[in-house]
Amino acid sequence: xxxxxxxxxxxxxxxxxxxxxxxxxxxxxxxxxxxxxxxxxxxxxxxxxxxxxxxxxxxxxxxxxxxxxxxxxxxxxxxxxxxxxxxxxxxxxxxxxxxxxxxxxxxxxxxxxxxxxxxxxxxxxxxxxxxxxxxxxxxxxxxxxxxxxxxxxxxxxxxxxxxxxxxxxxxxxxxxxxxxxxxxxxxxxxxxxxxxxxxxxxxxxxxxxxxxxxxxxxxxxxxxxxxxxxxxxxxxxxxxxxxxxxxxxxxxxxxxxxxxxxxxxxxxxxxxxxxxxxxxxxxxxxxxxxxxxxxxxxxxx
Amino acid sequence: xxxxxxxxxxxxxxxxxxxxxxxxxxxxxxxxxxxxxxxxxxxxxxxxxxxxxxxxxxxxxxxxxxxxxxxxxxxxxxxxxxxxxxxxxxxxxxxxxxxxxxxxxxxxxxxxxxxxxxxxxxxxxxxxxxxxxxxxxxxxxxxxxxxxxxxxxxxxxxxxxxxxxxxxxxxxxxxxxxxxxxxxxxxxxxxxxxxxxxxxxxxxxxxxxxxxxxxxxxxxxxxxxxxxxxxxxxxxxxxxxxxxxxxxxxxxxxxxxxxxxxxxxxxxxxxxxxxxxxxxxxxxxxxxxxxxxxxxxxxxx
Numbered sequence: 001x002x003x004x005x006x007x008x009x010x011x012x013x014x015x016x017x018x019x020x021x022x023x024x025x026x027x028x029x030x031x032x033x034x035x036x037x038x039x040x041x042x043x044x045x046x047x048x049x050x051x052x053x054x055x056x057x058x059x060x061x062x063x064x065x066x067x068x069x070x071x072x073x074x075x076x077x078x079x080x081x082x083x084x085x086x087x088x089x090x091x092x093x094x095x096x097x098x099x100x101x102x103x104x105x106x107x108x109x110x111x112x113x114x115x116x117x118x119x120x121x122x123x124x125x126x127x128x129x130x131x132x133x134x135x136x137x138x139x140x141x142x143x144x145x146x147x148x149x150x151x152x153x154x155x156x157x158x159x160x161x162x163x164x165x166x167x168x169x170x171x172x173x174x175x176x177x178x179x180x181x182x183x184x185x186x187x188x189x190x191x192x193x194x195x196x197x198x199x200x201x202x203x204x205x206x207x208x209x210x211x212x213x214x215x216x217x218x219x220x221x222x223x224x225x226x227x228x229x230x231x232x233x234x235x236x237x238x239x240x241x242x243x244x245x246x247x248x249x250x251x252x253x254x255x256x257x258x259x260x261x262x263x264x265x266x267x268x269x270x271x272x273x274x275x276x277x278x279x280x281x282x283x284x285x286x287x288x289x290x291x292x293x294x295x296x297x298x299x300x301x
Numbered sequence: 302x303x304x305x306x307x308x309x310x311x312x313x314x315x316x317x318x319x320x321x322x323x324x325x326x327x328x329x330x331x332x333x334x335x336x337x338x339x340x341x342x343x344x345x346x347x348x349x350x351x352x353x354x355x356x357x358x359x360x361x362x363x364x365x366x367x368x369x370x371x372x373x374x375x376x377x378x379x380x381x382x383x384x385x386x387x388x389x390x391x392x393x394x395x396x397x398x399x400x401x402x403x404x405x406x407x408x409x410x411x412x413x414x415x416x417x418x419x420x421x422x423x424x425x426x427x428x429x430x431x432x433x434x435x436x437x438x439x440x441x442x443x444x445x446x447x448x449x450x451x452x453x454x455x456x457x458x459x460x461x462x463x464x465x466x467x468x469x470x471x472x473x474x475x476x477x478x479x480x481x482x483x484x485x486x487x488x489x490x491x492x493x494x495x496x497x498x499x500x501x502x503x504x505x506x507x508x509x510x511x512x513x514x515x516x517x518x519x520x521x522x523x524x525x526x527x528x529x530x531x532x533x534x535x536x537x538x539x540x541x542x543x544x545x546x547x548x549x550x551x552x553x554x555x556x557x558x559x560x561x562x563x564x565x566x567x568x569x570x571x572x573x574x575x576x577x578x579x580x581x582x583x584x585x586x587x588x589x590x591x592x593x594x595x596x597x598x599x600x601x602x
Contacts, residue, residue, distance in 0.1 A: 072377035108370075161432070168463075
């Protein structure tokens with residue numbers, strides 16, 4: 001799966017992805033008024049976002065929480081969004097941050113990643129709090145079905161240090177130890193470009209830590225949230241990449257999806273909204289690509 | 302919400318709850334053959350489990366992963382299971398171990414706990430890996446809508462020590478620090494029995510740590526998984542209780558739901574299955590109650 005991701009990054013010259021976060025009160029009125037069924041409105045909006053960016057980005061990242069809040073109809077819209085993204089040649093990173101133990105973890109892995117599961121995403125974000133035995137069922141499904149994972153290592157929020165900076169008996173921080181685990185897991189799922197399908201979530205808001213984690217996980221892709229709205233910018237994300245300009249996926253959601261709200265009194269129609277989403281996604285690509293050209297001496301695309 | 306829980310424990314003389322984990326290949330054949338729609342089979346089974354235990358236990362704990370694996374139809378069955386449990390006077394602990402940051406955490410809290418959300422559970426399990434700011438949206442919904450949380454502090458699996466035993470800069474383990482946080486959060490949601498609606502998940506498999514955590518969280522309820530199938534027994538769970546016999550909910554899933562598989566070549570019909578589930582739930586109640594009578598000098602029920 002990592003090879004398809006890298007092929008797409010090279011072809012589109014873009015390591016950026018767009019989140020699909022249907023926050024109801026932020027959606028343009030033109031979508032909220034489409035149907036009495038909220039799920040239909042959301043699906044229509046999500047399809048328009050995909051149409052707007054499908055030749056700009058390599059992947060989209062639907063955020064499960066914003067679908068789950070609409071119950072089973074929201075979950076159906078999520079499944080249809082994933083299928084629509086696939087039809088449009090996009091990879092799907094299912095941002096659900098799931099985890100549990102034993103058979104329960106296996107059920108989550110099947111639900112989100114398995115080829116014969118209801119979602120069939122390409123990558124899944126996973127929470128490591130319960131320890132390595134809780135990660136194994138996800139690794140097995142990823143390996144069997146050729147899928148990928150992004151394991152939370154260092155998130156972008158202010159409190160992320162509270163647990164990730166705690167010290168293990170051997171002197172490593174939890175964060176460093178997780179990086180070593182991810183590195184080790186990665187060996188089983190290496191692709192032809194020398195990168196693994198097992199990656200890490202590393203926030204864009206802590207560039208120094210991101211640089212240190214980059215050195216600990218050379219063959220891993222980082223999923224980097226927090227670009228734009230959360231305070232990360234093109235310079236702070238350069239530390240997440242290797243010198244070939246690979247090794248990171250930069251994700252933006254609000255900064256692209258709800259940019260239209262920054263224009264006073266603007267309620268765009270669907271065409272204008274798609275155009276705005278596309279423009280913002282293009283702008284992000286240009287900003288990140290320019291930062292990579294400055295920072296990477298061996299940019300491979 | 303904690304007062305309703307305690308009233309039920311006292312009335313039924315039972316601090317035990319039953320998990321609702323629809324693992325398809327373990328369901329008796331009589332349920333798997335009810336319909337071509339898997340979700341209908343599961344809902345029928347879940348209703349039978351609720352019918353079997355509704356006068357024995359105070360609450361049921363549907364495990365979201367086992368519904369999620371069936372996609373949107375599974376989620377609908379989950380919502381209907383929660384509604385059915387409520388109709389039968391049971392409280393519902395939604396075991397979803399959710400978390401994320403900011404608006405995403407708020408969306409999960411709304412989806413699972415909010416009164417006007419699609420699930421409207423009474424308690425939710427929450428993963429603390431992302432730190433205290435990620436827990437706040439859940440605490441707000443719990444406080445506003447009179448619901449409760451169980452925050453993962455020490456889980457029952459072999460790897461649970463890997464992160465929870467790491468040391469914070471002040472010398473506390475992550476586990477102890479989490480206990481202090483839960484204790485502090487609890488102050489805002491205290492009930493009339495002196496217990497809080499904000500509790501902790503503490504595994505039954507580590508009795509010494511459970512006893513230490515009990516001392517750190519005197520006013521919190523522990524949700525204690527791992528009874529039966531995972532190796533916890535009636536003696537090991539006594540450490541999770543206060544001397545009044547309150548302060549813990551002991552959960553069993555497989556040991557009750559799939560006990561029938563321990564009888565060679567038995568494929569019970571629905572009536573026999575309900576009877577078996579009821580017998581196992583009663584047996585667990587008697588075992589745990591006997592252990593509490595031995596261990597608690599001030600048993601309050």
